[in-house]
Amino acid sequence: MKKSIPTLKAMAEQLGLSISTVSRALNNHPDISSETRKRVQALASEVNYIPNIFAKGFRAHKTNILGVVVPNITHYFTTTLIRGILEEASLRGYRVIVSESNNDVVKQTEMLNTMIQFGVDGVLMSISKMTRDIDSILKVMHTLPLVLLDKASNKIPCTQVVINEEEAAYNAVEHLINIGKKRIAIIKETQFSYNSEKRFAGYLRALKDYNLPIDEKIILTVEDISLTQGEQMTNILMSLKEKPDAIFAITDGAAIGAIKTLKKHKVKIPEDIAVVGFSNSLNSTIIEPQLTTVDQPGQKIGATAVKYLIQEIDNPNVELINKTIEVRSNLIIRDSTLSIK
Amino acid sequence: MKKSIPTLKAMAEQLGLSISTVSRALNNHPDISSETRKRVQALASEVNYIPNIFAKGFRAHKTNILGVVVPNITHYFTTTLIRGILEEASLRGYRVIVSESNNDVVKQTEMLNTMIQFGVDGVLMSISKMTRDIDSILKVMHTLPLVLLDKASNKIPCTQVVINEEEAAYNAVEHLINIGKKRIAIIKETQFSYNSEKRFAGYLRALKDYNLPIDEKIILTVEDISLTQGEQMTNILMSLKEKPDAIFAITDGAAIGAIKTLKKHKVKIPEDIAVVGFSNSLNSTIIEPQLTTVDQPGQKIGATAVKYLIQEIDNPNVELINKTIEVRSNLIIRDSTLSIK
DNA sequence: CTGAAAGCGCTTACAG
DNA sequence: CTGAAAGCGCTTACAG
Numbered sequence: 001m002k003k004s005i006p007t008l009k010a011m012a013e014q015l016g017l018s019i020s021t022v023s024r025a026l027n028n029h030p031d032i033s034s035e036t037r038k039r040v041q042a043l044a045s046e047v048n049y050i051p052n053i054f055a056k057g058f059r060a061h062k063t064n065i066l067g068v069v070v071p072n073i074t075h076y077f078t079t080t081l082i083r084g085i086l087e088e089a090s091l092r093g094y095r096v097i098v099s100e101s102n103n104d105v106v107k108q109t110e111m112l113n114t115m116i117q118f119g120v121d122g123v124l125m126s127i128s129k130m131t132r133d134i135d136s137i138l139k140v141m142h143t144l145p146l147v148l149l150d151k152a153s154n155k156i157p158c159t160q161v162v163i164n165e166e167e168a169a170y171n172a173v174e175h176l177i178n179i180g181k182k183r184i185a186i187i188k189e190t191q192f193s194y195n196s197e198k199r200f201a202g203y204l205r206a207l208k209d210y211n212l213p214i215d216e217k218i219i220l221t222v223e224d225i226s227l228t229q230g231e232q233m234t235n236i237l238m239s240l241k242e243k244p245d246a247i248f249a250i251t252d253g254a255a256i257g258a259i260k261t262l263k264k265h266k267v268k269i270p271e272d273i274a275v276v277g278f279s280n281s282l283n284s285t286i287i288e289p290q291l292t293t294v295d296q297p298g299q300k301i302g303a304t305a306v307k308y309l310i311q312e313i314d315n316p317n318v319e320l321i322n323k324t325i326e327v328r329s330n331l332i333i334r335d336s337t338l339s340i341k
Numbered sequence: 342m343k344k345s346i347p348t349l350k351a352m353a354e355q356l357g358l359s360i361s362t363v364s365r366a367l368n369n370h371p372d373i374s375s376e377t378r379k380r381v382q383a384l385a386s387e388v389n390y391i392p393n394i395f396a397k398g399f400r401a402h403k404t405n406i407l408g409v410v411v412p413n414i415t416h417y418f419t420t421t422l423i424r425g426i427l428e429e430a431s432l433r434g435y436r437v438i439v440s441e442s443n444n445d446v447v448k449q450t451e452m453l454n455t456m457i458q459f460g461v462d463g464v465l466m467s468i469s470k471m472t473r474d475i476d477s478i479l480k481v482m483h484t485l486p487l488v489l490l491d492k493a494s495n496k497i498p499c500t501q502v503v504i505n506e507e508e509a510a511y512n513a514v515e516h517l518i519n520i521g522k523k524r525i526a527i528i529k530e531t532q533f534s535y536n537s538e539k540r541f542a543g544y545l546r547a548l549k550d551y552n553l554p555i556d557e558k559i560i561l562t563v564e565d566i567s568l569t570q571g572e573q574m575t576n577i578l579m580s581l582k583e584k585p586d587a588i589f590a591i592t593d594g595a596a597i598g599a600i601k602t603l604k605k606h607k608v609k610i611p612e613d614i615a616v617v618g619f620s621n622s623l624n625s626t627i628i629e630p631q632l633t634t635v636d637q638p639g640q641k642i643g644a645t646a647v648k649y650l651i652q653e654i655d656n657p658n659v660e661l662i663n664k665t666i667e668v669r670s671n672l673i674i675r676d677s678t679l680s681i682k
Numbered sequence: 683c684t685g686a687a688a689g690c691g692c693t694t695a696c697a698g
Numbered sequence: 699c700t701g702a703a704a705g706c707g708c709t710t711a712c713a714g
Contacts, residue, residue, distance in 0.1 A: 005457075005484060007691060018701045023693060031699060048480075050458045054395050054404060055691035059706045063395060065438070065459070073427070074420040083414055086441055095459050097406070098439045100427055116346075117391045118406070118436050139389075143346060256627060286597060286627045348707060359685045364709060372683060396707035400690045 006047040015039060026051075057119075065095050066309065067115035069125040071103045071151065076281050077298050078126070081150060084302025085124060092310055094121070103128045109136040116143055122309045124302075126151040129224075130192045145312035149305040150298075151194050157322050159312070161305040163329040165195055168294045169202025169248070171331050172276045175292070176246045177210050179337055181274055185218035185244035187233045187254045189225050196225075199250045199278065218244050225250065230257025238265050245273055246337075252277035256287050259336060274337040289335030296329045347388040356380060367392070398460075406436050407650065408456035410466040412444045412492065417622050418639050419467070422491060425643025426465060433651055435462070444469045450477040457484055463650045465643075467492040470565075471533045486653035490646040491639075492535050498663050500653070502646040504670040506536055509635045510543025510589070512672050513617045516633070517587045518551050520678060522615055526559035526585035528574045528595045530566050537566075540591045540619065559585050566591065571598025579606050586614055587678075593618035597628050600677060615678040630676030637670045 008026075012019045017036070025032045025040035026049075043049075057063040066089055070078050082098065089096050097120060101108035108128045115123050122145035127137070134155050140146055141158055152160040176184050186203050189196035207214055217240060220233040230249055234257065237244055249255035255277030259269060267273050269289050277284060280295035304325060349367075353360045358377070366373045366381035367390075384390075398404040407430055411419050423439065430437050438461060442449035449469045456464050463486035468478070475496050481487055482499055493501040517525050527544050530537035548555055558581060561574040571590055575598065578585055590596035596618030600610060608614050610630050618625060621636035645666060 008693095009691075019691090020693080020702080021700055023691095024700090027693085033699060036699080050454065052460060052691055053458050054399050054460045055706090056693080057706095058395050058399055058690090059692055059694095061706075073424055074417060076415060076417070079415040079420060082439070083441065086414070086439065090440070090455075095438045095440070095455065097436045098423070098427065099431070099436070100424065113391065114431075114436065117394050119393060119395045283624055283627045286624045288629065349709095350707075360708080361686080361710080362684055364707095365684090368709085374683060377683080393707055396690090397709080398690095399706090400708060400710095402690075 006049045011040070011043055011047070011049065015043060062121055063119045064093055065097055065118070065120045066306065067120035067123040068096055068098045069101055069108060069111045069115070069123065071101050071126060071128045073098065073100050077279050077296060080298025081126070081302040084299035085306050088303035088306035092306070094310070101128045103130065105131050105133065112136065112140045116140065120144070122146065122313045124149055124305050124309055127153055132192060145309055147305050147309040147312070149301055153194055159308045159322055160324045161301050161308065162324065162326060163296050163301065164326045165198030166202040168329045168331070169199035170206045172278070172294055173203050173206035173248055175331055175333065175337065176248065176274055176276060177206065177212070179270070179274065181246035182212060183218065183242065183244045184212070184246040184248055185220065185237050187220045187222065187225070187230060187247065187249040187258065189250065190221055190223060196250050203248060225254050227253040227257040230254030231261045234258040234261035246275070247273060248276045250278050252279045252281040252284050252291060252293055255291055255293065256283055259287055259289070259291065270337045276337060280332055292334045292337040293332055294329050295332050297327055301327050347390045352381065352384055352388070352390065356384060403462055404460045405434055406438055406459070406461045407647070408461035408464040409437055409439045410442055410449060410452045410456070410464065412442050412467060412469045414439065414441050418620050418637060421639025422467070422643040425640035426647050429644035429647035433647070435651070442469045444471065446472050446474065453477065453481045457481065461485070463487065463654045465490055465646050465650055468494055473533060486650055488646050488650040488653070490642055494535055500649045500663055501665045502642050502649065503665065503667060504637050504642065505667045506539030507543040507546070509670045509672070510540035511547045513619070513635055514544050514547035514589055516672055516674065516678065517589065517615055517617060518547065518553070520611070520615065522587035523553060524559065524583065524585045525553070525587040525589055526561065526578050528561050528563070528566070528571060528588065528590040528599065530591065531562055531564060537591050544589060566595050568594045568598040571595030572602045575599040575602035587616070588614060589617045591619050593620045593622040593625050593632060593634055596632055596634065597624055600628055600630070600632065611678045617678060621673055633675045633678040634673055635670050636673050638668055642668050
């Protein structure tokens, strides 16, 4: 029931030409007479000839496919990364195989291996939280160009495209200080989360620069940050004798959990306690008050990562430079920090 | 700098065997002596041999890759579809190429063509809104197995995996009637949106079954439904002499826009006007009051679609049955319709 | 039990 | 200007 897909051979027979000539005619090789070229191209469009890119790539050891591994595809920010990747890849004639690691290190390695098996030309990866064992990733790098994006790692010597995490967090905390906050809590993750560590560093630097004390009691660390964790941590903060006057949650989810809990406690936001999140997720404008947060240009990060990856694919013998490219993010100020007088 | 990838030929030379023997040994062919088999397999795992799936697939006219085309990858529901697709595909040894049509019919056709060019074994698609020209899709069907999911079309003769749109909408409206609502507005899209039409049909059937009048003035149709459109349509509803006592928005976004607008008008939700959405998006529990909505099992739909697609791939000559498979969805009742006494 | 050879669809250096 | 041939990595019917 399926029609047979047209091939060079079939067209060559039909036209009484050799396969080579047909191939050259379609690729606009200068040797071919314009008459032959026209005949071939006419037939090609008539039968809707589409070159088999694998036969092509198989010869050239190239599939024009990029592999993408992300921890969780349902996160809005991740989808913006992917959109950027798809667009840029498409412009450059690449397709994209996507897979999820579910923040599972074993699965992450598995995914990398199938990527190799499927012959991708390079891999883009946001690494899973809790990736302590770098070996499997290093192995991939010996076989294939690899670029990390968003969730990166200082320990892996490859090109990384990230946002200015530390600076963005610094700016967020500085904003809280500027609106008069002096006791700023943070809800963060453990040291195995790249993003969390960077944001925490920005938080610490801002407090130091403005001579604010660092108080362990309002530095809350959770294993796997979420809205629920934001609620729980905020309850802990509300039970303190010395309550904070601001909360910097390193994800929007946790920040929204914080806002929900503060509202239950009848705390005025931002007058009593201001809240800042991170990501500019869709939810951040649904919650009331709307959330001040850091907008991360996911699409740009994705597109940039593709550019660097293809550069490495096209120049396999150039010694790698392994830059870390920081894409700028912006603080979006909304009602959760800005009291409208 | 990149290591050469091990091949059968390289291993054959190293072991002093023929390529055929090495191939058979790795595939556990019964002819091979267990000693040879062991030697080969030992070397294979030592050099970390990974078969080139394209050389393999190229021979068998099979790439073990599925193509996915969705209108918009950033929609949460779409990511759950994709997650289901990725999981099921992975279990069955397939990889997935993803692409976005951005609800652009031309781009959708382009994507389908590159899918063919990249030699996918089959395609899963959520069709773009406003797809009036079916020809390009029918063409694909002659070349490749195609299964539609979620956003389908009665006009395309292929297997379709959808939710029970009509019934779900009926149940949602029935729920509004059960809590005492009698003048139920609907915010929907034009007739070129498959989902909208089905949901509208369910709305009409419920009103008829319960002998409620159908009033064109509270049936609002927009081109491209969104939160903003939900706000605008709700403003229109609030300007009517005879206001509705409930709003059924065919997406959560529009429902949330409705709630935001109703709150501005100081309307009590659900006492004065109840609101129901559709999708159970993440936002639906962030908005206050929390939104009653229809939960769509995206992951299951995705996984189911993969099963049917692979079935077609494996049985190319069986005459297609072109079933429409309906996956059940559930109404999730929350504060926007249920007054807690 | 093992090997030589053909072939999947394409490109390209080599002839003519 | 055109064609015959090799080769990309693999599997498999055919020999032996």
